[in-house]
Amino acid sequence: MIRTLVVLAALLVIGGLKLPVESNLAALHRQAHFRGVEFNLDLREKIGQLGFIAALSGFRAMVADALFIQAFSAWENTEWGRMLLLFRHITTLQPRVLLFWDTAAWHMAWNASVAAMNDQTQPRLALRVKTQREYFALGKDFLERGIKNNPDRPELYEALARLYKEKYNDHKRASEYYAKAAALPGAATFDKRFSAYELSYCEGREREAYERLRQLYDAGPQERLPTLIKRLKLLEEKLEIPQEQRIPETGSLKR
Amino acid sequence: MVALFFPDLQAFNLVDDIVAGTAISLAVFAKTALLGVFYTVIYTLLAAFVFYGKEL
Numbered sequence: 001m002i003r004t005l006v007v008l009a010a011l012l013v014i015g016g017l018k019l020p021v022e023s024n025l026a027a028l029h030r031q032a033h034f035r036g037v038e039f040n041l042d043l044r045e046k047i048g049q050l051g052f053i054a055a056l057s058g059f060r061a062m063v064a065d066a067l068f069i070q071a072f073s074a075w076e077n078t079e080w081g082r083m084l085l086l087f088r089h090i091t092t093l094q095p096r097v098l099l100f101w102d103t104a105a106w107h108m109a110w111n112a113s114v115a116a117m118n119d120q121t122q123p124r125l126a127l128r129v130k131t132q133r134e135y136f137a138l139g140k141d142f143l144e145r146g147i148k149n150n151p152d153r154p155e156l157y158e159a160l161a162r163l164y165k166e167k168y169n170d171h172k173r174a175s176e177y178y179a180k181a182a183a184l185p186g187a188a189t190f191d192k193r194f195s196a197y198e199l200s201y202c203e204g205r206e207r208e209a210y211e212r213l214r215q216l217y218d219a220g221p222q223e224r225l226p227t228l229i230k231r232l233k234l235l236e237e238k239l240e241i242p243q244e245q246r247i248p249e250t251g252s253l254k255r
Numbered sequence: 256m257v258a259l260f261f262p263d264l265q266a267f268n269l270v271d272d273i274v275a276g277t278a279i280s281l282a283v284f285a286k287t288a289l290l291g292v293f294y295t296v297i298y299t300l301l302a303a304f305v306f307y308g309k310e311l
Contacts, residue, residue, distance in 0.1 A: 007301050014297055015259030018290075022263045025286050032283060034272045061274040096277055 033096060033149070044184040045250060046089050048233040055093060056252065064093040068100065071107075084138060098155050102144030109139025110164050136167045157181035161198070192216065192230060198246040200231045217247060262294045 025226045050051040071086040087104035094100055113135035122128050133246045152155060161177035164170040178195035181187050193216055200209035213232045216223045229247065266287055269279060 003305055006307050011260050024268050058268055060271040181264050
């Protein structure tokens with residue numbers, strides 16, 4: 001009895017000592033974006049009891065992968081609603097896997113939106129367009145939440161920029177997100193260039209776009225790609241840049 | 256109270272993040288390993304103290 005009491009007292013003292021260390025380590029984990037998943041009733045309802053138990057037992061990645069396979073089957077059967085639900089579960093379970101966010105957004109904004117637009121069962125164009133825009137918004141939502149969970153990775157910024165460019169025709173936002181991607185470590189070399197390209201389509205920001213494109217052009221032959229030269233020449237014409245300051249007509253494509 | 260008496264084993268559950276490609280820094284690795292050693296030593300000693308001399 002005395003022993004047990006001594007041990008309990010020792011546990012209390014040790015507990016008091018270890019708590020700051022544990023909370024410090026937990027803070028470090030959060031900083032490194034570990035423990036991104038909250039195991040609560042909401043998740044339990046989403047993934048079902050078995051899935052929840054599996055996830056709680058350290059099989060979170062495996063449950064997410066199994067759901068990803070199910071989502072692929074749902075895609076084969078063009079069950080867009082089911083796919084949306086599955087991808088929500090998958091991204092909840094594995095918020096640090098970029099593939100899941102990117103694929104979810106691609107399915108919603110590209111595949112489901114096109115399917116909605118070509119839906120033969122809906123004769124009214126206005127409703128088809130409305131559904132299409134809802135799928136764009138779902139794709140955007142996946143990417144925005146993905147970025148929130150992975151602010152240090154450039155890939156999702158790129159994907160969001162692509163979505164703004166191709167689906168919303170919003171070149172300003174596309175340029176912003178390409179620039180954000182370019183500022184992150186590990187970004188693709190084309191991000192900076194693409195940001196300038198997109199800016200060159202924005203009305204009223206031609207001067208800024210010209211300066212950025214010119215800066216890239218002056219950075220060296222490796223940046224002098226056909227699209228860059230084409231956009232630069234268009235802007236030179238538009239801004240009436242003096243002839244002597246323009247890039248050469250010939251030989252500009254030389255590397 | 257539970258946190259006072261029991262070790263936080265979630266600190267060692269990093270496999271899902273590693274699968275996702277998250278790199279573990281040396282500081283996190285060292286602290287987690289030290290915490291593991293600390294738990295092992297303390298709880299083993301306490302268990303030995305409780306059960307020492309008892310017929311099991």
